[in-house]
Amino acid sequence: MALFTIAGEVMKSLFRKPATLMYPTVPRKWQAATRGHIGIDINACIFCGVCSKKCHTHAIVVDRPGKNWQIERLQCIQCSCCVEVCPKKCLTMEQAYTAPSTGSVKDSFHA
Amino acid sequence: MGKRQIIPFGPQHPVLPEPIHLDLVLEDEKVVEAIPSIGFIHRGLEKLVEKKEFTEYVYVAERICGICSFMHGLGYCQAIESIMEIQVPARAKFLRTIWAELSRIHSHLLWLGLTADAFGFESLFMHTWRLREKILDIFEATTGGRVIFSVCKIGGVRKDIDDAAMMNIIGTLAGMQDEISRFCDVFVEDSSVKHRLVKVGILTEADARELGAVGPMMRASGISQDMRQLGYAAYRELNFAPIVEKDGDSYARTLVRIREIRQSFDLIEQAAAKMPAGAIEEKMKGAPNGEYFARLEQPRGEVIYYVRGNGSKFLDRVRVRTPTFANVPSLLKILQGCDLADVPILILTIDPCISCTER
Numbered sequence: 001m002a003l004f005t006i007a008g009e010v011m012k013s014l015f016r017k018p019a020t021l022m023y024p025t026v027p028r029k030w031q032a033a034t035r036g037h038i039g040i041d042i043n044a045c046i047f048c049g050v051c052s053k054k055c056h057t058h059a060i061v062v063d064r065p066g067k068n069w070q071i072e073r074l075q076c077i078q079c080s081c082c083v084e085v086c087p088k089k090c091l092t093m094e095q096a097y098t099a100p101s102t103g104s105v106k107d108s109f110h111a
Numbered sequence: 112m113g114k115r116q117i118i119p120f121g122p123q124h125p126v127l128p129e130p131i132h133l134d135l136v137l138e139d140e141k142v143v144e145a146i147p148s149i150g151f152i153h154r155g156l157e158k159l160v161e162k163k164e165f166t167e168y169v170y171v172a173e174r175i176c177g178i179c180s181f182m183h184g185l186g187y188c189q190a191i192e193s194i195m196e197i198q199v200p201a202r203a204k205f206l207r208t209i210w211a212e213l214s215r216i217h218s219h220l221l222w223l224g225l226t227a228d229a230f231g232f233e234s235l236f237m238h239t240w241r242l243r244e245k246i247l248d249i250f251e252a253t254t255g256g257r258v259i260f261s262v263c264k265i266g267g268v269r270k271d272i273d274d275a276a277m278m279n280i281i282g283t284l285a286g287m288q289d290e291i292s293r294f295c296d297v298f299v300e301d302s303s304v305k306h307r308l309v310k311v312g313i314l315t316e317a318d319a320r321e322l323g324a325v326g327p328m329m330r331a332s333g334i335s336q337d338m339r340q341l342g343y344a345a346y347r348e349l350n351f352a353p354i355v356e357k358d359g360d361s362y363a364r365t366l367v368r369i370r371e372i373r374q375s376f377d378l379i380e381q382a383a384a385k386m387p388a389g390a391i392e393e394k395m396k397g398a399p400n401g402e403y404f405a406r407l408e409q410p411r412g413e414v415i416y417y418v419r420g421n422g423s424k425f426l427d428r429v430r431v432r433t434p435t436f437a438n439v440p441s442l443l444k445i446l447q448g449c450d451l452a453d454v455p456i457l458i459l460t461i462d463p464c465i466s467c468t469e470r
Binding site: 005006009010019031032033034035056077078079080093 | 163167170234235238241244248251252253254255256259261269270293294296297301
């Protein structure tokens with residue numbers, strides 16, 4: 001009967017939408033909880049540096065005198081620990097992944 | 112007796128998801144002996160414990176493997192919690208059980224797909240992986256990650272699943288069961304599949320005991336042993352019995368994994384029904400001082416986490432004995448006397464995870 005199972009599935013597949021997406025033409029839908037990348041509302045940031053101290057991979061560098069917040073995207077493991085400890089709640093976990101890259105990607109935010 | 116020759120198998124081979132090398136000593140088409148060599152993807156993750164604080168090492172532990180990542184994090188956390196005598200809240204234990212069983216379903220579906228691919232049944236491979244995607248979607252909805260979850264922490268878990276989301280998961284799983292059963296029946300009943308699996312690579316019960324086989328490899332040879340019976344996480348509260356088959360061949364190993372998928376569905380339903388309300392983590396103070404062996408049942412078999420702390424935030428030692436490492440002697444045993452054409456499928460029937468093995 002296994003033959004009929006597979007034959008039936010093949011027939012269904014002929015009339016069904018593809019199970020895959022035509023990426024990147026069709027963008028994928030993110031789940032509400034997806035951990036994509038860290039976002040920051042730089043105007044709310046007080047440059048306390050707690051996120052930098054709690055970052056397990058040392059991806060975040062905070063320059064308090066220069067009012068600069070910098071993240072190395074490929075070093076970040078999206079564990080979300082910085083978001084949890086931020087006292088001003090200015091860090092957020094955004095859903096979309098960052099773009100593929102072959103080298104270092106440093107994003108700087110200046111207040 | 113034919114002339115002996117050696118054929119190198121791997122580290123790059125279409126059937127191997129990860130690199131392992133075997134020197135196959137052949138007489139005509141029969142394998143006389145297989146000599147393994149590993150070391151292609153050693154990453155030094157155990158050494159890294161000297162540089163990472165014990166709370167941070169959870170994120171390293173779950174990167175040991177990309178398939179049973181949650182259970183690696185869980186094994187490490189359980190070892191630390193036992194040393195520090197932390198009482199994990201009951202709800203966290205049930206959540207850990209649910210994520211662990213979802214990991215088992217997706218790992219076994221992945222294995223079924225790889226096996227179908229190995230014996231050339233491409234459409235079956237595609238369909239099993241299509242079904243696996245739905246499990247990964249559940250992971251993404253509940254933890255935020257599809258492969259690395261980062262939800263297990265020392266003292267509990269970092270994310271909760273509320274009742275409405277849990278009902279959704281149970282509904283999704285109930286909808287999948289029928290479809291998974293239909294495709295599993297193809298593995299069980301199809302004559303071409305059986306032709307490649309039945310009476311191929313027989314491991315007797317005595318050999319399984321002597322060579323220290325673990326997991327589905329051992330249970331397919333008639334040994335009833337499952338580390339979940341130790342009652343870690345919430346398994347003490349759930350009703351289940353180890354899945355055992357008698358024949359010890361590749362077909363029996365497939366049957367064990369298929370029946371374990373069904374068992375995991377049942378365990379998730381039980382856990383969701385019995386899950387208590389309450390906190391999901393216990394606050395931790397101090398640093399581990401002492402040593403502990405944690406034993407868990409991963410999809411591939413028993414994993415052992417040995418952790419030794421010295422009272423500081425940096426551990427003295429972490430050692431992981433992975434199931435694939437324990438199953439390599441059994442693999443070499445079943446390769447003896449097999450046909451060259453059966454070597455790929457026999458390597459796959461131990462469900463090799465070389466990244467775990469080399470760390």
